[in-house]
Amino acid sequence: xxxxxxxxxxxxxxxxxxxxxxIGLVAGALALGLILGIPMxxxxxxxxxxxxxxxxxxxxxxxxxPVLVLLFLFYFGLFVLLGLDLSAFKAGILVxxxxxxxxxxxxxxxxxxxxxxxxxxxxxxxxxxKIQAIWNIILPQAIRISLxxxxxxxxxxxxDSAVTYAIGLMEIMTRGKFIATRTFKPMPIYLIxxxxxxxxxxxxxxxxxxxxxxxxxxxxxxxxxxx
Amino acid sequence: MQExxxxxxxxxxxxxxxxxxxxxxxxxxxxxRGETKVIIGPSGSGKSxxxxxxxxxxxxxxxxxxxxxxxxxxxxxDINLFRQKIGMVFQDFNLFDHLTALRNVxxxxxxxxxxxxxxxxxxxxxxxxRVGLKDQANLYPAQLSGGQxxxxxxxxxxxxxxxxxxxxxxxxxxxxxxxxxVLEVIKNLALSGMxxxxxxxxxxxxxxxANEIIFIENGMILDQGSPYDLFINPKHxxxxxxxxxxxxxxxxxxxx
Numbered sequence: 210x211x212x213x214x215x216x217x218x219x220x221x222x223x224x225x226x227x228x229x230x231x232i233g234l235v236a237g238a239l240a241l242g243l244i245l246g247i248p249m250x251x252x253x254x255x256x257x258x259x260x261x262x263x264x265x266x267x268x269x270x271x272x273x274x275p276v277l278v279l280l281f282l283f284y285f286g287l288f289v290l291l292g293l294d295l296s297a298f299k300a301g302i303l304v305x306x307x308x309x310x311x312x313x314x315x316x317x318x319x320x321x322x323x324x325x326x327x328x329x330x331x332x333x334x335x336x337x338x339k340i341q342a343i344w345n346i347i348l349p350q351a352i353r354i355s356l357x358x359x360x361x362x363x364x365x366x367x368x369d370s371a372v373t374y375a376i377g378l379m380e381i382m383t384r385g386k387f388i389a390t391r392t393f394k395p396m397p398i399y400l401i402x403x404x405x406x407x408x409x410x411x412x413x414x415x416x417x418x419x420x421x422x423x424x425x426x427x428x429x430x431x432x433x434x435x436x
Numbered sequence: 437m438q439e440x441x442x443x444x445x446x447x448x449x450x451x452x453x454x455x456x457x458x459x460x461x462x463x464x465x466x467x468x469r470g471e472t473k474v475i476i477g478p479s480g481s482g483k484s485x486x487x488x489x490x491x492x493x494x495x496x497x498x499x500x501x502x503x504x505x506x507x508x509x510x511x512x513x514d515i516n517l518f519r520q521k522i523g524m525v526f527q528d529f530n531l532f533d534h535l536t537a538l539r540n541v542x543x544x545x546x547x548x549x550x551x552x553x554x555x556x557x558x559x560x561x562x563x564x565x566r567v568g569l570k571d572q573a574n575l576y577p578a579q580l581s582g583g584q585x586x587x588x589x590x591x592x593x594x595x596x597x598x599x600x601x602x603x604x605x606x607x608x609x610x611x612x613x614x615x616x617x618v619l620e621v622i623k624n625l626a627l628s629g630m631x632x633x634x635x636x637x638x639x640x641x642x643x644x645x646a647n648e649i650i651f652i653e654n655g656m657i658l659d660q661g662s663p664y665d666l667f668i669n670p671k672h673x674x675x676x677x678x679x680x681x682x683x684x685x686x687x688x689x690x691x692x
Contacts, residue, residue, distance in 0.1 A: 330493055331530035331589075335544040335596060336520030345547055350534045426534050428578030 216394040217401055220385075224398075227384035228405050234301050234380060235367050241306025242362070246313030250351075251343055253314065254321045264314065271311035277372050280304050284376045297378035301370070309366055316362065320354035321347060353424055360417035364410045371406075381405055441469040442504075444631045445600050450489050450499035452482070452655075459485045460496070461655040467600060467633060472626040474642040475635045477652035478678065483635045484527075486652070487602045490633070491522040504599055520548055523593030523601035528609050529585040531577040537564060537588045538573040541595050549596070563591035567621050583614030587621055594625075601625070603634040639683045643667060651675050 249267070252260045271279070284300045295303070324347060332342030374382040385402040389395040445467040452460040459482040467473050475483050488494035490501055492508065492515050501508040508518045532540050542560035545551040551559070564573050567587040577585055586606055593601050606622065607615040619641050626632060626645040636642060642649055643663045651659040651666065659666060659675040670676045 327526060327528060327530035328532065331524075331526065331532070333493060333516075334491055334519055334522070334524035335592070336516045336548040337544070338516055341547055345543065346532050346534075350532075353534065426578065427576045429533070429576070 213394055213397040216388070216392045217397050220388045220392070220398055220401065223388065224381060224384055224401060224405060227379060227381040228409065230298065230378065230380040231367070231370050232409070234298065234305065234370050234373065234378070235363070237302035238305035238309050238366055238370070239363060241302060242309030242313045242366075245307070245310035247317055247348070249310060249314035250317030250321055251348075253318050255339065255343070268311045268314060271308045276305070276308060276369050277375060279308060280372060280376060297373060297376045300376060301373040301378050305366055305370060305373075309362060312362055312365075313359070316355050316358040317351055319358070320351040323354060324350055353421075353426065356417060356421040356424075360414050360421075363413050363417065367409055367413065368406060441471070443467070443502075444469050444471075444504055445490070445633070446502040447486075447490060448500045448502075450486065450496045450501070452485055452489060452494065452496050459655050460489065462499070463652070463655070463657055464499075465650060465657070465660070467631060469631055470629045471647045472630075472632045472634065472645050474646035474649045475633065475652060476637070476639075476642060476649060476678075476682070477658075481652045482655040483652055484604050487524070487604050487633065487635060490602060491519050491524060493524075516548075520544075520596055521599045523596060523598035525586070525589050525593055525601060525603045525606050527605040529577070529582075529589045531585055531589055531592075533577050536574050536576055537569060537580065537584075537591075540577070540588055541592045544592065544596050560591070560595055563595045564588070566594065567591045568617075581614060582610045583617045586610065586618045590618075590621055590625075600631040600633065603632060603636070605635050605637070607636065607638060637682055639679065651678065653678075 249264050253264050256264075274282075280301075283304045284295075284297070288295050288300060328346055328350070329339075329342055332346045333339070337345070370380060371382040373380055374386065377383065381402050385398050389398040392398065443466050447466070448464050450460050450463045451458070463482075463486055465473070475486070477483050485494055489496040489499070490508075492501075496509070499509070503518055503521060506518075507513065508515070508522075531537075532543065535543060538557065538560050541563050542553075542556040545556035545559055546553060549556075561570065561573060564570050567590055569584060569587055569591070572580060572584055572588075577588070580588065590601075590606075603622065607618050610618060615638070619638060622632070622634065623641070623645050634642075634646075646663050648660060649663055649666045650657055653674065659670055659672050661669075661671075666675060667679060670679065
């Protein structure tokens with residue numbers, strides 16, 4: 210028992226360093242997914258039919274392949290083929306981010322479509338261009354509606370990030386495995402890994418639900434209570 | 437009074453077809469400055485489509501629209517400039533749900549007209565005052581009643597200084613006891629000389645404010661004339677029947 214505590218005590222700083230890598234990876238992937246996902250969603254609703262086909266193909270591709278396969282396909286395949294010498298960290302952000310873009314685009318698309326065409330019609334009838342309407346009217350509402358789904362996406366990516374162990378990124382899991390084999394104490398070490406993931410999930414989801422409360426539109430969700 | 441006023445809006449031979457159904461089969465009319473034109477007709481007769489063809493929210497298959505001598509349907513003209521001058525009030529309000537009443541009214545001034553924020557706010561506030569909602573300026577649409585929402589949307593249209601406002605059944609989505617406050621606002625606009633095209637089923641309103649009533653059925657103008665002409669002296673048996681029916685329906689009990 211005492212040995213287990215000792216192993217944890219010694220491993221903790223090392224694992225926490227891995228947490229920083231995990232957080233960076235997840236933040237990068239989510240940001241990339243957001244930057245790509247929003248324009249994809251907009252074009253899937255308002256774009257022409259060719260761009261819609263291209264986006265549907267993209268979504269089909271990235272949603273249909275296991276993340277581990279994608280990771281290997283890109284890291285050992287495509288990136289090598291293209292002569293890109295990417296670090297495991299950058300490769301991880303790229304693959305998880307491209308994949309998240311597919312999922313995020315569907316979260317935002319659903320939100321945009323849930324708004325109803327009246328918002329766009331009213332914007333246009335004021336003389337706004339389509340782009341002005343999307344920027345000023347559609348997105349501010351769609352993003353609010355998307356927050357719960359986006360928070361879910363965060364918790365999924367966070368946990369999926371552990372697969373970067375397979376390309377040797379020094380994140381939580383890789384470090385955990387490393388120490389577990391060295392100390393012959395897999396149980397306490399992996400428990401600590403699990404605990405770190407639990408805390409990160411809780412913290413992130415909590416933060417996002419605070420944001421959700423903060424940007425909530427007054428009177429919404431309690432219909433009939435208005436004056 | 438409107439006799440010698442200039443023409444604000446001219447609609448010529450508008451056709452629109454959705455697949456097999458021809459919704460509009462060549463509709464033409466003109467609206468002079470200060471005139472209130474009321475369009476009536478059974479559901480599905482193409483009234484809403486006609487209004488949307490005016491500001492090109494729906495692109496007509498054929499026909500032309502002029503606003504103050506400029507052709508709206510001209511391919512080289514920027515449609516957004518025309519839409520600024522053609523106000524529109526929708527049946528289901530379409531207020532921007534994430535913005536307060538005041539922000540709903542000022543956003544067009546800021547984003548479309550490029551007015552500075554202080555001026556826009558002042559103007560928006562005055563428009564809310566005009567529709568009797570100064571106390572609701574900082575409430576969100578979800579906190580307003582249907583009648584209040586529709587009045588905000590009228591203020592939003594008014595703030596843009598439109599040459600004409602199109603009303604698409606502005607009271608059809610309202611509870612019966614809220615219809616009055618909205619009609620009152622529209623009536624006052626008519627009296628103040630605003631140029632308007634109003635699609636409605638409110639015959640009392642049509643009778644009291646319309647300079648001309650247009651009866652549309654099956655995508656065509658069947659009858660048009662002053663309220664007196666249509667109510668007392670309709671040309672067609674069909675107009676008489678429709679007016680009788682709708683007056684009975686909306687006149688007697690308002691809760692359908």
